[in-house]
Amino acid sequence: MTDKRLLLIDGNSIAFRSFFALQNSLSRFTNADGLHTNAIYGFNKMLDIILDNVNPTDALVAFDAGKTTFRTKMYTNYKGGRAKTPSELTEQMPYLRDLLTGYGIKSYELADYEADDIIGTLSLEAEKLGYRVTIVTGDRDLTQLVSDKTTVAVTVKGVTEVEDYTPEHLKEKLGVTPTQVIDLKGLMGDSSDNYPGVTKVGEKTALKLIDQFGSVENLYDHIDDLKQSKMKEHLIEDEDNAFLSKKLATIDRDSPLKIGLDQLEYKGINEEYLIDFYQKMGFKSYLKKFQKSGGLKEVEQTQFQELTKANLDKAMESLGNEVSLYLEMPEKNYHLSSFAGFVIGNDEKWFVSRNVELLKLPTIKDLIENIDVKLNVFDSKRTYVGLNRLEINAQCFNYDVLLQSYLLDTNENSNDLGLLAQQHAYYNVESDADVYGTGAKLSIPDDDQTFFQHLANKGKAIEVLGKALDGELKQNEQDKLYWEIELPLAIVLAKMEISGIRVDSNRLIQMQSEFAERLSEIEGEIYRLAGEEFNINSPKQLGRILFEKMRLPIIKKTKTGYSTAVDVLEKLRGESDIVDDILNYRTISKIQSTYVEGLLKVVHSKDQKIHTTYIQTLTQTGRLSSIEPNLQNIPVRIDEGKKIRQAFVPSKEGWHILSSDYSQIELRVLAHLTGDKNMQEAFIENQDIHASTAVRIFGLKDASEVTPNIRRQAKAVNFGIVYGISDYGLSQNIGISRSDAKKFIETYFQEFPGVKNYVDNIVKVAKEQGYVETISHRRRYLPDINSSNFSQRSFAERTAMNTPIQGSAADIIKIAMIKMQQELESRNLKTKMLLQVHDELIFEVPDEEMNEIKKLVPSVMDSAMKLKVPLKVETSWGNNWYEAK
DNA sequence: AAAATCACG
């Protein structure tokens, strides 16, 4: 006897399972080279679980060798008609072999044979020698191999859960013996392998027949015993098929392998190889395991010295005119965060301290404020704001590694320098998460050595990466984008955040009690109509009331139950008065919780202002985003919500709020990018663009024939074009049939041939180069553009159309903001730029500057970039944001 | 942590 345990894995089958299990997150699983990695990741996960369970002494992963096998010779249609394997999976197959090498597991394939046959042959051999065998597959056919020595683990859903088949389990579940699995397949056939079996005989019937006769052979020996039935006719007619199918289903347990059991020893993981592989694949979670076990390559530690008052002057003197600086603010919100310490230095000289007060001392402050000293940082906006809070005014930022990385690839924007460095193949700095912990456990180490070392490593990482990424930006022709737009913008944004916007808290508090009163009224009415009290905020409970208790028609379902979203409720309006009450309740409670109460929470008590944080390195298109709080989605469409804007007031008595917004900027960018003459003409002649679109697509004589409804439809078409149009989307949006929507789009493309041409071309460009660009060479990669998955590919195609439009509009307003800030400063104006809302800039203006500003702002904005059509800017002002509209 | 909903451009 032996205590050997052999693990046999059906490689193709598990790869397929892994791929499809993680198909929804396909786009999240790509490495730096754009290779998809979901199947590899899933395979790895499965391996870990299986190895842990089986603890094998020997192991092998068997793969299918190619398209043709001895089975295709028997039956040409074997596995015919199968959908082609998605290219996203095919490209991963070679790397699976590398993964297995890293795990110390042999992989094997044999011409003319399938993985099943390899597994069948080896398991039989092993059984003879007394091994225990475990077979892992996603294919239940292999259960024909189970025995008292061999278990077959079939994946249930995904790859993490398996069902273990033993002879007993097989009997219990299907009532058959292992060899009868073959008879079963013979009778029922296999649609995925494309062999027929007997007509109209499925699993149920086949099991019944096997229970009765034991085998296909015996069944046909006694076929006359069956009483006359359709089934009997089919059995007789398809006798050949039954035997053929049985043969096809039979695993060859004597295939001519050129590998023997003695070569399958499971050697265990090759750490160095696997770490290298994981780094190539970008598998951070797997890499982490090694870090914990201490197996990861040693981080090269940067030398440092603690900075003190005593050595400060000499230290700064040694640094020259380019330094890297990292100011550690552990909390996310840097307007409020504590300061944990800093590192400053270059080359081999790195100085660290926990005491940020040192930064205020002359030599170091002078260095940072010296316009000739270049500062390399990670996140210049954060650093600027932090230093500003210490009353230090940073002057000359140079490399901002976060910003550079984001411009190179919008997805590489981690706020953790260590993680971001990894994405650029720099490993000599750990992630903050590893050194400081995360969530509730986040804390700066008490131990100086640990903390200082990490800071020093960060300084070095910035120095090395800043230079490297600068080179990459040049290669991509993105250097102007970085130096002339994004880097200067970071400081403009920092100044806007620091200025903040004054909020009249008393106004909000007054609104709070008004809304509270109305909410409780509506609440009472809803409870009365529903006949009971329940949580109106819970879609689940609301769904039960509306669709079960009150029996309103079900319009739409979500993953978890009934949908109660606005578009559904709107259709139910006539059914019961409760619907209107719910809609009202929703509107008001949204305003109350998110805006009235939400904003009150983030007003700084010190200055009665809100200081948002703009995120410059997040969106896929180049827009900004705004958090804590989001000041880019303050209500405006519904008057009740819009009143929130009354609480946004100037910071000084007698000043006004002024707002300027670009009119139709995205359609103007579209007219520019597409070069469409008809569209350009409309803008050059300053026509109402939606009306003129309506004239064209509805074949009207002139604008006088455009009714509001027709204009509304044309407007929806224009939006559709910008979003990457589909007939379905348009039909849903304006409530017309899909075929009508299709006609609209066709007519649109006839009338605007330049647009049609652009749409076709941009998709082609995206497919060829893998990314699209804005006017300023902002880049967005589209890894799914060649996907075999229709919906992923379609999504990528729509984003290919939309991103250059939305992104170029973002470029334009960013340029305008930089010029605007320059003008305000060079003219020594007191006016402050406060907010940006994608196509709109908001200022607070002292009365004496109003005349100048109301001309200056639009003129800077409309001249920000020269397009083939004019840019149009509309301006208004008032005592608060509500009035400035 | 994910899902549902709804606020904005």
Place this chain on the structure above:
DNA sequence: ACGTACGTGATTTTA
């Protein structure tokens, strides 16, 4: 036949 409009963030409930 597939299953959709593009880009965001905050709040609440639920698993």
